[in-house]
Amino acid sequence: MVDGSRPTLSTVAQHARVSRQTVSNVLNSPEIVRPATRERVLRAIADLDYRPNVVARQLRTRRSSVLGLRMPPASDGISGQVLDRFLHALTGEAQRAGLRVMLFTAEDDDAEIREYQNLRATTGIDGFVLADTHAGDPRTRWLAEHDVPFVTFGRPWDDDRAGTDDLAGTDDGKRGEVDGHPWVDIDGRAGTRAATQHLLDAGHRRIAFLGWPEGSGVGDDRFAGWHATLADAGLAGDAVVQRTPDGVAQGVAAATRVLARDDATALVCVSDSIALGALAAMREHAASRSGRPSVAVTGFDDTPVARAVDLTSVAQPVGDVAARAVGLLRAQIEGRPEIAPDRQVLVEPHLVVRATSRAVR
């Protein structure tokens, strides 16, 4: 490695006694150049430790191979964790596919759209990953209208196709092709279904649900999995639900209400935060009414906290999500829809069983 100026295409061409264009061809369409010359060129490239200047290439081809991702405003909660893990995975998957991830921030949706324009116009970013869509999101609409490649982690919940029981029987991973934008999401319903089934299998019959207030797509989806599973077991009739905003303290309160009024033997929680609160409430409760059999608890997200307190939880396979997201993006950027057959992908989570649901009954 010389520490003077870096070699360029011409340097390599001179070295290999060919024209610049031939070197370029060796790099971009190796098959069209005669093996003998190709060898010679590759040799020169290696000798000189030449690496193409992607900036120059980008200026020419209008392709940056860079993906943009907005850092969501530091969600100091436990659930922000999932996004961070996703970012890790995304970076790796993107790199494997020859793409880079570039970060940016924005105050709100409008500011974010302005950043899209900015990034496209100035740095020529190829596509975007949105990890925090919400109902009626103006960003996805803008991106779609302007033909900007993008993919979301999370379904668009506007059309309200989920969240009720009517699809409970069709949980086979692939829901009908709607021509919305490309997305990847985790099947929350399947997650709570697995948790509930696990508790049923362990002999529980009175399984309550601690959820978020109705109206959040994600929360309703998770609720549906629990409800459908109990319904299938003929236990939906006396099923107990407590709804509360997310948070540990809120979880304590909600669980306390359930424990005081009902003789639930297990709690399926919509998040690890709430589950954590439920565990605390149970300790309280156990102290006052000792001798009562312990109550099983499951959470959702499998955050580090869950591991820390040995909480059974539904793990989100963010690695899979990231891989599919990158595939979906490449299909658009490279104009090859065939490399990502499904424009909408639902990834199956899996249950991690730990102490809180193994307690003796």
Next chain:
Amino acid sequence: MVDGSRPTLSTVAQHARVSRQTVSNVLNSPEIVRPATRERVLRAIADLDYRPNVVARQLRTRRSSVLGLRMPPASDGISGQVLDRFLHALTGEAQRAGLRVMLFTAEDDDAEIREYQNLRATTGIDGFVLADTHAGDPRTRWLAEHDVPFVTFGRPWDDDRAGTDDLAGTDDGKRGEVDGHPWVDIDGRAGTRAATQHLLDAGHRRIAFLGWPEGSGVGDDRFAGWHATLADAGLAGDAVVQRTPDGVAQGVAAATRVLARDDATALVCVSDSIALGALAAMREHAASRSGRPSVAVTGFDDTPVARAVDLTSVAQPVGDVAARAVGLLRAQIEGRPEIAPDRQVLVEPHLVVRATSRAVR
């Protein structure tokens, strides 16, 4: 916004009836162009919604205004949290300074160094942020030798200037100018000092320390703060230390040992994970020996878990760290050392007092 091709310098020049160069000057050295023409040009820029193509500019200037950061291998622990928060803050601070953050991954230090070369040669990244340095780090050496701008979050611990008591009295924020590489770090010693002092002020006299095994710079630094503070109070003689690798389970074990043998009334923990374990151990212990006054606990990092379980903890001001890091990087990239006077910056953490240290004695 026309959805044909974007306007370029020439478009604007034509529109404003000046040469391309004049437009460029308005953008880069506005002061040298006559106000009248400047106005006209700015008008044209606004009319056309022109934005300079940074790729073309970069090809010319050899400056990308992009910072590289390696995503550390998904540390699924509680403490990985701090890095994630740092990344959030860094993205914001960088953007405010007209810089972008680009992510990459690497298996190990050597692979990372190869990526440095790659990123420099191909995309012309301007500088790097290292958020996870370790003793004898080959990466910082390589970067320094190759004159690549960089800054680390974390001191180089090789030279062992900290970790003992000898500097305890000089805790005034600025330690001597050594000509190592630029870094920003959090003053762990000051953090445990604050925690210990807080406990002393609350009347505690037997304050034990739950730390990591000796040899980790960060851990030794935090240990030193606790030890020095007790020494200042004349209580270092019978001070109890338990050392253990990080982790909740490990914290349980270590705290159990302390509680069994010693009559400590407070525990200063080197991390939130260990503190979490200590809390669990205390609950155990309280159950068996009821009536005993509760033991105060402090953690370190102020992770979401700490908030969740109402644990007093030392908060790392990652926002400040990010801001200083960006300043240090800009000083190098732009060749203006004056904008970041201190090449090494120690940021003061602060104690967040919560229930676990407010317990009645």
Next chain:
DNA sequence: GTGAAAGCGCTAACAC
């Protein structure tokens, strides 16, 4: 102060 010319490193289009 303003403009014309050259060139950053690369690839697309066409010659040979």
Next chain:
DNA sequence: GTGTTAGCGCTTTCAC
């Protein structure tokens, strides 16, 4: 197959 020419959009000389 290979080489030549042109030009992506910008900034940096250097005349004027």
